[in-house]
Amino acid sequence: MAANSSNGEQQTPSKPPPLPSPLRFSKFFQLRLRFLFQPRPCPKLLLLLRRLLQIQKIFLVPMLHQIRLVKGLVKALISKKMIGKASLHNGLYILPTSPKIEISKSFTALGKVDTVMLWHFRLGHPSFQYLAKLFPALFINKRPNSFSCKVCSLAKHTKSSYFPSTYKPSYPFALIHSDIWGPSRVKNADNCKWFITFIDDHSRITWTYLLKDKSETASVFVQFYNMVLTQFGSKIQLFKSDNGSEFFARSLGDFFKEKGIVQISSCVGTPQQNGVAERKNRHLLEVTRSLLFTTNVPKYLWGEALLTATYLINRMPSKVLKFQTPQSIFLQHFPHFKPISSILPLKIFGCTVFIQNIAPNKSKLDPKSLKCVLVGYFSLKKGYKCYHPPSKRFFTTMDITFYEQDSYFTQAEIQGETWSDFQPQQSNMRILVTGGAGFIGSHLVDKLMENEKNEVIVVDNYFTGSKDNLRKWIGHPRFELIRHDVTEPLLVEVDQIYHLACPASPIFYKHNPVKTIKTNVIGTLNMLGLAKRVGARILLTSTSEVYGDPLIHPQPETYWGNVNPIGVRSCYDEGKRVAETLMFDYHRQHGIEIRIARIFNTYGPRMNIDDGRVVSNFIAQALRGEPLTVQKPGTQTRSFCFVSDMVDGLIRLMEGENTGPINIGNPGEFTMLELAEIVKELINPKVEIKMVENTPDDPRQRKPDITKAKELLGWEPKMKLRDGLPLMEEDFRLRLGVSKEK
Numbered sequence: 001m002a003a004n005s006s007n008g009e010q011q012t013p014s015k016p017p018p019l020p021s022p023l024r025f026s027k028f029f030q031l032r033l034r035f036l037f038q039p040r041p042c043p044k045l046l047l048l049l050r051r052l053l054q055i056q057k058i059f060l061v062p063m064l065h066q067i068r069l070v071k072g073l074v075k076a077l078i079s080k081k082m083i084g085k086a087s088l089h090n091g092l093y094i095l096p097t098s099p100k101i102e103i104s105k106s107f108t109a110l111g112k113v114d115t116v117m118l119w120h121f122r123l124g125h126p127s128f129q130y131l132a133k134l135f136p137a138l139f140i141n142k143r144p145n146s147f148s149c150k151v152c153s154l155a156k157h158t159k160s161s162y163f164p165s166t167y168k169p170s171y172p173f174a175l176i177h178s179d180i181w182g183p184s185r186v187k188n189a190d191n192c193k194w195f196i197t198f199i200d201d202h203s204r205i206t207w208t209y210l211l212k213d214k215s216e217t218a219s220v221f222v223q224f225y226n227m228v229l230t231q232f233g234s235k236i237q238l239f240k241s242d243n244g245s246e247f248f249a250r251s252l253g254d255f256f257k258e259k260g261i262v263q264i265s266s267c268v269g270t271p272q273q274n275g276v277a278e279r280k281n282r283h284l285l286e287v288t289r290s291l292l293f294t295t296n297v298p299k300y301l302w303g304e305a306l307l308t309a310t311y312l313i314n315r316m317p318s319k320v321l322k323f324q325t326p327q328s329i330f331l332q333h334f335p336h337f338k339p340i341s342s343i344l345p346l347k348i349f350g351c352t353v354f355i356q357n358i359a360p361n362k363s364k365l366d367p368k369s370l371k372c373v374l375v376g377y378f379s380l381k382k383g384y385k386c387y388h389p390p391s392k393r394f395f396t397t398m399d400i401t402f403y404e405q406d407s408y409f410t411q412a413e414i415q416g417e418t419w420s421d422f423q424p425q426q427s428n429m430r431i432l433v434t435g436g437a438g439f440i441g442s443h444l445v446d447k448l449m450e451n452e453k454n455e456v457i458v459v460d461n462y463f464t465g466s467k468d469n470l471r472k473w474i475g476h477p478r479f480e481l482i483r484h485d486v487t488e489p490l491l492v493e494v495d496q497i498y499h500l501a502c503p504a505s506p507i508f509y510k511h512n513p514v515k516t517i518k519t520n521v522i523g524t525l526n527m528l529g530l531a532k533r534v535g536a537r538i539l540l541t542s543t544s545e546v547y548g549d550p551l552i553h554p555q556p557e558t559y560w561g562n563v564n565p566i567g568v569r570s571c572y573d574e575g576k577r578v579a580e581t582l583m584f585d586y587h588r589q590h591g592i593e594i595r596i597a598r599i600f601n602t603y604g605p606r607m608n609i610d611d612g613r614v615v616s617n618f619i620a621q622a623l624r625g626e627p628l629t630v631q632k633p634g635t636q637t638r639s640f641c642f643v644s645d646m647v648d649g650l651i652r653l654m655e656g657e658n659t660g661p662i663n664i665g666n667p668g669e670f671t672m673l674e675l676a677e678i679v680k681e682l683i684n685p686k687v688e689i690k691m692v693e694n695t696p697d698d699p700r701q702r703k704p705d706i707t708k709a710k711e712l713l714g715w716e717p718k719m720k721l722r723d724g725l726p727l728m729e730e731d732f733r734l735r736l737g738v739s740k741e742k
């Protein structure tokens with residue numbers, strides 16, 4: 001998976017330190033060495049450590065602080081035992097080669113391990129106390145707490161304290177708890193970044209669905225509702241969730257109303273009130289991590305591990321249920337329902353399996369069986385779910401030979417992956433801005449860089465943009481600038497794409513119209529291809545020019561426009577219209593997450609002085625003492641948005657849940673004569689206003705209807721024209737070297 005090679009480690013600026021010779025270890029579970037911090041780890045050491053761990057292809061062990069150095073001796077904090085003497089290499093303390101650290105029996109040693117450990121692995125690492133309840137026969141003469149498992153302590157590093165929730169039995173589907181988790185930094189094999197759970201309050205049986213986008217919430221709930229109705233003849237009565245906006249989308253609300261479902265939500269700011277669902281999520285993620293961990297399964301299969309975790313937890317005894325399993329309680333109410341999958345013997349997730357090669361175009365010489373990895377159980381079809389990484393294909397089959405003690409993946413497969421990546425939201429975002437050296441682009445970059453969680457990559461061909469606009473970010477560790485033309489394909493790993501690249505001033509886009517249309521069509525195709533490949537969300541900055549010379553005023557997004565397809569402006573306005581079409585086709589055909597902004601006239605500092613657009617022309621003319629050139633008839637209108645408002649709107653659109661298109665612009669409308677008068681009054685009352693010839697197809701009026709932006713993004717512009725113009729004047733004075741007369 002392309003997405004998987006992206007990890008923060010690659011950004012480490014320092015060169016890897018030379019490795020001292022004792023630093024050789026084979027497998028994670030035979031880990032013999034530990035790197036120790038002084039009581040307070042210094043950042044440089046951390047960096048070294050990360051680097052070393054990366055080179056050594058092992059996970060960062062999240063228990064480092066549990067060992068401390070006391071006068072050159074290593075002391076385990078939990079057992080309070082002295083482990084041995086540490087020697088210093090390159091600023092790192094290294095343990096003696098065979099320290100007696102309590103490393104428990106591991107999966108690699110499974111061959112020698114008794115059946116207790118085998119079941120512990122198959123069931124996704126439940127506690128040994130629970131195992132003893134499930135299989136009392138296995139524990140004859142053995143105490144549950146005499147067993148320990150290394151993977152458990154790694155996967156459950158959150159030290160989660162489960163406050164048992166209050167449990168009042170009722171009957172199935174009376175109350176469903178739900179929660180959404182994500183976005184995961186790593187996309188699942190099928191590009192999912194989210195998951196949603198539905199938990200039956202009575203039995204605590206859980207259904208998990210993977211989502212590509214949060215906006216799928218309503219449709220997935222409808223699917224779940226129908227499944228419950230058809231399979232169990234039951235209707236959901238109460239639905240409980242937190243206040244996530246996706247649960248309050250109108251489409252879902254309408255469905256609740258229609259079906260008479262009562263929606264309850266936790267109070268604002270108290271997610272713990274959604275306790276059942278939140279706790280279930282945490283449990284699911286712990287088991288998911290354990291499953292992935294045990295057999296080195298790469299994170300792009302986290303979705304399969306999660307579905308398997310759900311499957312297993314449904315079949316595990318729970319304290320809340322007085323050590324009955326959710327499935328057994330549930331089936332008491334539906335005695336005739338036989339889940340097909342429950343007759344499948346459990347096997348270790350991630351183990352090697354051979355399945356009958358059923359490829360249709362298989363030739364006689366092709367191997368009869370295919371080596372795959374076991375990734376779960378199908379509850380609807382009878383069979384195990386297997387994945388064939390070389391062809392990226394899934395298979396469901398019963399015709400299968402298990403090699404339960406061989407993990408399919410080796411340590412090398414998970415090189416550089418750390419578990420801190422496998423976390424929602426808080427994780428870093430890598431953002432691509434095409435045309436980021438331009439006027440709006442560079443302001444957008446400034447805003448994105450303010451958030452320390454963002455890494456920004458700018459690509460620009462400097463046709464109208466300039467490196468100067470990004471001066472302050474060049475050399476910044478979270479910033480990267482690439483000279484690149486979007487009409488050529490681009491290979492980068494990113495989470496979001498702001499696609500701005502295209503000359504926007506009429507004089508520039510008309511200068512080389514073929515290039516302009518190429519940029520809009522091929523450039524957008526390339527960026528959509530990139531978004532599809534890496535599963536990124538992409539925002540296109542379209543334009544108010546898609547409305548052409550509008551016959552409807554002001555322009556709502558529903559207006560289809562009045563565009564000349566063969567005029568001198570067509571390279572731009574038709575180009576952007578095709579770009580919008582491409583965006584929606586990729587969305588419908590490939591499920592890409594898209595956002596479309598229709599930008600209206602924008603002004604502000606950093607506009608090119610010789611941009612040719614009206615505001616920059618008038619200000620430059622006023623400062624140079626030249627006549628303001630109003631193109632005829634001068635009664636044509638425009639609405640001008642200050643650049644900071646524009647950037648704010650674009651980010652809201654990207655972060656929100658609506659695809660658009662959404663108009664982003666300032667509804668204040670002015671004729672060009674009025675604008676000239678204002679500039680004259682504010683900047684230089686002495687200049688004259690001169691009427692000049694206009695260019696063909698100039699729209700006669702333009703003003704955005706921003707109802708949609710207000711409602712869906714909570715956005716409206718704040719800066720008035722009379723306040724914004726002086727800010728732009730200041731910038732132009734500096735660049736033109738014209739000081740203000742006293």
Ligand SMILES: O=c1ccn([C@@H]2O[C@H](COP(=O)(O)OP(=O)(O)O[C@H]3OC[C@@H](O)[C@H](O)[C@H]3O)[C@@H](O)[C@H]2O)c(=O)[nH]1
Pocket residue numbers: 503504505506542543544545599600601602612613614615617618629630631632636638672694695698699
């Ligand atoms: O010196 C000038 C320049 C322009 N104008 C007039 O001012 C009006 C605005 O022209 P501009 O060139 O600034 O901008 P336009 O509205 O034509 O195009 C703009 O529209 C929205 C954006 O998405 C486009 O990228 C941008 O080019 C036009 O009616 C034009 O005739 C003048 O009166 N004098």
Ligand SMILES: [Mg+2]
Pocket residue numbers: 179180181242244
């Ligand atoms: Mg939530």
